[in-house]
Amino acid sequence: MMEATAALSFQSCSLIGGEKRGRKSWEILRFSPGLGEERRIQAVNLRQSKLRTCSVRAKGHESKICCSCKKSWAGELSNLHSSVDEALILKRKSEEVLPELNGQCIYLVGMMGSGKSTIGRILSEALGYSFFDSDKLVEEAVGMSSVTDIFKEHSEAFFRDSESKVLRDLSSMCRLVVATGGGAVIRPINWKYMKQGITVWLDVPLEALAKRIAADGTASRPLLPQEPGDPYTEALARLSALSKERGEDYANADARVCLQNIADKQGHGDVSILTPTAIAVEALVKIDSFLTVDVPASQSTLPRVKG
Ligand SMILES: Nc1ncnc2c1ncn2[C@@H]1O[C@H](COP(=O)(O)OP(=O)(O)O)[C@@H](O)[C@H]1O
Ligand SMILES: O=C(O)C1=C[C@@H](OP(=O)(O)O)[C@@H](O)[C@H](O)C1
Numbered sequence: 001m002m003e004a005t006a007a008l009s010f011q012s013c014s015l016i017g018g019e020k021r022g023r024k025s026w027e028i029l030r031f032s033p034g035l036g037e038e039r040r041i042q043a044v045n046l047r048q049s050k051l052r053t054c055s056v057r058a059k060g061h062e063s064k065i066c067c068s069c070k071k072s073w074a075g076e077l078s079n080l081h082s083s084v085d086e087a088l089i090l091k092r093k094s095e096e097v098l099p100e101l102n103g104q105c106i107y108l109v110g111m112m113g114s115g116k117s118t119i120g121r122i123l124s125e126a127l128g129y130s131f132f133d134s135d136k137l138v139e140e141a142v143g144m145s146s147v148t149d150i151f152k153e154h155s156e157a158f159f160r161d162s163e164s165k166v167l168r169d170l171s172s173m174c175r176l177v178v179a180t181g182g183g184a185v186i187r188p189i190n191w192k193y194m195k196q197g198i199t200v201w202l203d204v205p206l207e208a209l210a211k212r213i214a215a216d217g218t219a220s221r222p223l224l225p226q227e228p229g230d231p232y233t234e235a236l237a238r239l240s241a242l243s244k245e246r247g248e249d250y251a252n253a254d255a256r257v258c259l260q261n262i263a264d265k266q267g268h269g270d271v272s273i274l275t276p277t278a279i280a281v282e283a284l285v286k287i288d289s290f291l292t293v294d295v296p297a298s299q300s301t302l303p304r305v306k307g
Contacts, residue, residue, distance in 0.1 A: 086277040093284040094126035100291045101127070103174040105197030108283075109185050109253055111243060112221050113209045114202040115276065116179035122280040124177035133179045137166040147181070151222035160187065167193040182242075183223070185249035198290065200283050201253035205260055206243060208271050210236035255286035 106123060108116040117133050124131035135147050141162055144150050150159045163181055170178055171193035178197075184190045191199075214231035218224040223242065225234045259271040262282055266274075 090126050090277055090281050093281055097284050097288050098127055105176040107178045107180055107194040107197050107199045108202060109180050109199055109250055110202035111209055112182035113212045114204040116202060118276050119280050120177045120179040122276055129175045129177045131177050134166050135181050138162045148222045164190055171196040191252055198287055199253040201250045201256045203256055203258040205271055206236060206239050209239050255290045257283045257286055
């Protein structure tokens, strides 16, 4: 009872001013346990990237609430790791973004190994969307079990044509999260298909990509050197060349999730400790910003919404 009263007081206190009307922006994360007179509440505002902690002191029938506000919740995430259930934040943020998406698909783009499949699965589950990996769809369409075999037995151009057909077919559907192949961005026609939905670039430092790929092996990635040698150094060299060729292409995406920026905001700068769930939350934050940005009346168009 005390907790419910405190939560209501917290939500209705003046802290809420200045945000979108009619939408709950502050999420109560936790009450301190214990049965004492004073309790602490942590709440996060995903829209404004803020974390607040309140002490609630019971005085008769009233609750006195003292609040402190931290500038950036992203900057607090390392602390939150131990104290806050990331899954709850993901759930709350996806509930907030879902109505704004209005069924539009999400296309994840980024270099190979950037986490498109990993983050895509998490996003699809959180949003109740279906997940597709475009490489897998190409394999099914061609009737071969790996992209590497398609490159070997046919050609890269054949693979790219099949990839474009897959993206064309997906573009008429809704409520999907699609992990695209790392090279899907190089063909302008693919952008036409992907822009039927929201495109999100997972921007991961090359060193982190090379580490992941060296750990996974390059067998499933035909554009990377397959010869013996130091896998990290070889992957890094090839990824650097591909990234130079494609840098501008990825930047066409509607939203950019830059892992280095997240890690810097958290104050440690280490992208390797960012969890896939935290990255998925950041993707939703960026999608939300893209969808809710004020469009001047002169430039407004009908919403890009399907069925
Ligand atoms: N945030 C992360 N931190 C550490 N490893 C990750 C992260 N996201 C993905 N990985 C790992 O990196 C590798 C490539 O991820 P994947 O999702 O297959 O990338 P993509 O689909 O972009 O090629 C996998 O081994 C995966 O487990
Ligand atoms: O970057 C690329 O050109 C490619 C990336 C691969 O997908 P992932 O990004 O899922 O590894 C796959 O489509 C193919 O090997 C080509």
